[in-house]
Amino acid sequence: MPQFPLLFARRAALAALVFLVWAGPASASDSGPVIEQIRAQGHIVIGHRESSVPFSYLGPDKRPIGYAVDVCRRLAAAVQARLALPALPIEYLQLTPANRIEMIETGRAQLECGSTTNNAERREKVAFTIPHFITGARMLVKVNSGIDRIDQPEVKRVAVTRNTTPLAAVRRIQAERGLRFEIVETEDHEKAVQMVERGEAQAFVMDDVLLYGLASTRSDPKALKVVGRFITTEPLAIMLPKGDPAFKKIIDDEMRRLIFSREIHAIYQRWFEQPIPPNGQPLNLPISYLLRDFWKYPTDQVP
Template sequence: MPQPSLSVSLRTALTALAFVFSAGLAPAADAGPVIDQIRSQGRIVIAHRESSVPFSYVGPDKRPIGYAVDICRRLAAAVQAKLGLPGLQIDFLQVTPANRIDAIETGKAHLECGSTTNNAARREKVAFTIPHFITGARMLVKAGSGLERIDQPEIKRVAVTRNTTPLGAVRRIKAERGLRMEIVETEDHEKAIQMVERGEADAFVMDDVLLYGLASVRPDPAALKVVGRFMTTEPLAIMLPKGDAAFKKIVDDEMRRLIFSREIHGIYQQWFEQAIPPNNVPLNLPISYLLRDFWKFPTDQVP
């Protein structure tokens, strides 16, 4: 005849053993390669840009400033709080469009705070959090040029920053429409806008919000204007390394907190609706309906 007391005791012991075994195998909620590195070094590395106004650029005092930089500072504070660190040093690493993805993929930086588009090709190499801006590529030309469309015969040379999504769009448009224009790839936005100012290029194609920002800090902002229809749709988001779900959760949770608390609205207004360095000129760009709608159900999953 079976002995119930022995059966219950055995079942209890096996259950306890299974719990201990599974707990030993399960990763801690705040553990992962990125988190472990941040915890052991007591620092987080934020990649920034030189001239992606107003998202991420070098200010008059040579320190990184901007909309994305301010968001990243809050993300760093969230990491510090979640990990229970008494302090967390923030180190900045300046990157370009050409090397920004590599900086994240190889672990040189933990966050890239700039104006990078979240798309499928890049998600093969890096992760993204929830977009902080939605824009599209247009053209920057001289104000008196009379240029309005990229397919105008008068456009002979177009400058586009290397390793950006607008570069792929311009190549596609050139091939589809049989345009004869020359595409000049530049290392950064500063070089491209200088080419337009000096007459070395007829247009500079980039995200329109960046074009407005770049024009606002030129010696003569009125000499340039943004024209044309959108050639792309660009959800801009902060990059972070793949392979650390716990780190990404901290970042995503903080982005959602910033959005649902509307704290991000204040950051946005500071950089897009108020006067910004170095010329103390406002961009006067209120939050678009596209971004407002996207933030109703914030997600890192974008088409």
Template sequence: MSHGFCARALLVAASLLAAFSLAQAQTGALLDRIKAEKKLVLAHRESSVPFSYLDPQGRPVGYALDVCVMLAKAVQRSLALDRLDVSYLQVTPANRIEAIEKGRAHMECGSTTNNAARRQQVAFTVPHFITGARLLVKADSPIDRIDHPALKAAVSTRNTTPLAALRKVDFERQLKLDIIEADDHERAVEMVEDGRAQAFAMDDVLLFGLAAGRPDPKALKVVGKFLTTEPLAIMLPKDEPAFKKVIDDEMRRMIYSGEIQQIYRRWFEQPIPPRNVALNLPASYLLRDLWKYPTDQMP
């Protein structure tokens, strides 16, 4: 066998392998599984109002859930499926990343910040919200900032960026706060209400939503300057470019068509469960600017 023939054979084999790899990438292992099983799992939260929470009947609802339902329909269209069974998995801040990493859910529909550390484990699509961490305190509290003398104990939710920011500020300013970790947002609010903590550090939009859902919404208030700037985005499995492209393309379509703005107004400007109270939070200038040039690339 000549060297020329061997070289040509190797070139042909390499070309076939490259073509196979390209075809596989265009479909993607995850999309193949979804197409075969006709099943998609959405991870949701228990009390991340108004993004992802349980209504009085125990059903998962919220802004991020509505966005994810649209994304699921896009996956169904892209795979030309006659049906796609969508199921729900409740997660917490502590296990949400693992749920996506281990394949127990295909999208996490909540209030998760897209940051560099998390991008080592998972992927994110275009943000659906931009917020920042502030403080929730009792309405009669004098506390109006993180370094107020009356603030001795502060709580935040385990495995969240506001908790990390709270620790960072406490260290840098030598505040010597007693920092408490709560399992979820609901428990953190209860700690403020019963006096175990004087403030709850969390994304301000979540704080407004949590306060609106309490028996007496006026008993709590949101105070202080932003401790962080948080781009919140739907979390996706890492290294699934074909699946991510379907999701990213649909996010951009919803933004450019104005559909996501309609979903936003439903959850942030109109009365919502459980108490039919409106948050009255129009889209911030940061979010409006992001939606002019939607991207998943976050600093």
């Protein structure tokens, strides 16, 4: 019988133990601009989104909830423990796709807990930790529209959220294929969904997991459907400021601990396989083989 599963299990257990040992008391090396900012202000600021279901959105009580928000709360607890702080309150700052990078780059928030793609262009301005999800962009359309391809002549207007990777992909596809649809940029996902519902756009292009989540929150979830081939591949990760290796190490170490201990699996199941607010509808999206394979050797370096 092959020994690879057993060997991998032993390696994973050893790695988890190593990370637990590393997460010891604060030392002189635990300093840097982000860490000193947190110490000085006495709290950590987590940036969240309004409608990135199920990653980061406002619950029925208007407080931020979601998969990425829960992960960020674990990261904040790790920062408190590593810096030996008696307490580290969390302050939440609502961000948009248009301003999220600027808010992290300028230090308004120390963590961005949403659905942001880790790519080379963004890494010029900000840092990322290990991806917590891998997805791809597809289309949200009306269930009776007959649309399942972006190049169909029925597609006259395509809504895409501003300052997102799917927007660049749609522009590229339009130019390469000579397609004549109009691209409408929206400030957030909610406005794009509303455009499809009202017939102001025939399709909304965004990460498919977000589209499933957004559709589940509508008054009639069955009126919309996700269609089409993947336009992009998107490794989603928590964003943090550049220039503080000590802070990034705390975050990366905790992400690896969550993965190797499988704690992140329970968080994932809570948001993707069980009923979630506001309508109590489950997304029924088990962990993909892409994410499972990526988590075997977790790294923040992605293509």
